Amino acid sequence: MKVLFLSQIVPYPPHGGVLQRGYNLVRELGREARVHLLAFVHPDVLPTEAACCESRAALEKFCEAVEYFPLWPKASPLHRVAGLAVGALSPRPFSVLAHRSAAFHRRVSELIATKNFDVIHVDTIALARFLDKRWSIPAVLTHHNIESQLMERRAGAERGLLARLYLRRETQKLLAYEAKMSGSFDVNVFVSKTDEKTLLERVPGLRTAIVPNGVDVEYFTPNQGKDMPALIYTGGMNMFANRDAVMFFLNEIWPLIRKQVPDVRFFAVGQDPPKELLDLAARDPHVVVTGYVTDVRPLVCDASVYVVPLRVGGGTRLKVLDAMAMGKAMVSTSIGCEGLDVRPDEHLLVADSPEQFAEKTVRLLQDPGRRLTLGRTARELVERRYSWRTIGGQLLEAYRIAIENRRQAR
CATH class of the missing domain: 3.40.50.2000 (Glycogen Phosphorylase B;)
Structure with a gap:
């Protein structure tokens, strides 16, 4: 199986959260599939060219190709302020605007036109804009969480009035974006049944699969400490x-x-x-x-x-x-x-x-x-x-479901 994997962040080093999930899933996919990875570089995670080279060498052990792209709001503090300002005025969510990249979009189009991929993996809804419904390749969208729900909870915990208003508006934009984009994918992947239920209530009729988060049970083991x-x-x-x-x-x-x-x-x-x-x-x-x-x-x-x-x-x-x-x-x-x-x-x-x-x-x-x-x-x-070996197999099964869903829709 050939997989085009679109990631909002370079999944290395695998230290927590989305980095850990991305790295381990790419590693497990590499055992069974040929993976072409496109990812955005976060300079707070990979601050130097040496760090980027180290990450590329690590990921190329599992991927047949690895390509990186800059994330413009993190280019400087001024870029971040500009991004937030644009986000306040735009009808699109900030996370979608933050991943705007003509180079990334062009490369996705080139690869789909010239490579025979079996499935496209979109690793967050913020990257959904890079896919065109007209493309014939089955596509899978991962929801690491329900972004609108996350933003709503953050707004509820925020003390500042202006920040709370900004986050509530982001919540509404994300609700609309999730409803608009999720239905165009052959399978929506969730990390829990709770998240699946939440989005299905908001966007009925989605085709779904559960691929939970996992843990490296050989790296994280019980050991007697000082207690x-x-x-x-x-x-x-x-x-x-x-x-x-x-x-x-x-x-x-x-x-x-x-x-x-x-x-x-x-x-x-x-x-x-x-x-x-x-x-x-x-x-x-x-x-x-x-x-x-x-x-x-x-x-x-x-x-x-x-x-x-x-x-x-x-x-x-x-x-x-x-x-x-x-x-x-x-x-x-x-x-x-x-x-x-x-x-x-x-x-x-x-x-x-x-x-x-x-x-x-x-x-x-x-x-x-x-x-x-x-x-x-x-x-x-x-x-x-929750071992990654088990969960990698569940992701491959989600890909197979997406391919079958697209075949039946023809």
Whole structure:
């Protein structure tokens, strides 16, 4: 099978979120298919030519061709401001405008005209504009989350009036764009049944498949660490959802935990920590802000409990699967574990109010046996359901469904 894979970001290095999913799916596809990858370069992920060359060498192990394109809003701070300004005036969502590229569009057209692809993989709805319904090649659209829902939740968590109004308008634009574009694909791929149900309610009649997020069960493994009285959360602070989660935890949950476990520490792990987080850590020696780390496993291994205080999000969280694969006991909000096939009190504990979250976290800190049991059942679940080898096969099956759907429509 020949696959044209269109990605909103170069899927390397595979450190969290969309990078992790993209890298592992491309790797698994490379075992069975010939993959031609077109991707946008994010300079905050690949800041140098050397980093780009390293990523290209890594991805060419699985792809027959790899091509990169610049993402114009990230060319400079001025470009980003201009992008936001244009987004405020345009009827199209900002994410669609951010990926405007004549060179990318031209290359997609050239490849479709000259190469005999079996399927086109569009890895986010923001890239849907590059496909023309007239093309005869079956096309699959991945929804890492429901973008309109994600934006709506972010608007609800935003404190500033102007930002909240901007995000609400983006929500409406995304709702319209999802309704317009999703139906033109042979299969819409979702990472969870929850997301599938949400979009089907808004756009009835879509042809769908579930290809969940996964975890490298050979890389993330249970290991005996220090098991010190410590809590940990991992996630790049350049993402609003992670910044909001950490600050919500520290402002509303952390004081309740410290009252009962005074010697506990909290590790906030992820790139670009905001000033308010750094200032808080400077006042509280029990809060450790690491910034970006190349390997989160030693830190996760040493912590007693992995906390997921997310209030904003969509899809499923790969960080949750990584921690489960490491056999960590976990306390999560409902949104934090949304879309995963987990059962509360068997694979993790779930709490949404600050009081409940603190109470359940303290309970785990004080009960090593309970931590061990939760971690063991979590690991068993990811081995059974969420290994990338299994999920790569599910994506190939979604491609076959798309090809059959197009054949039947002729």
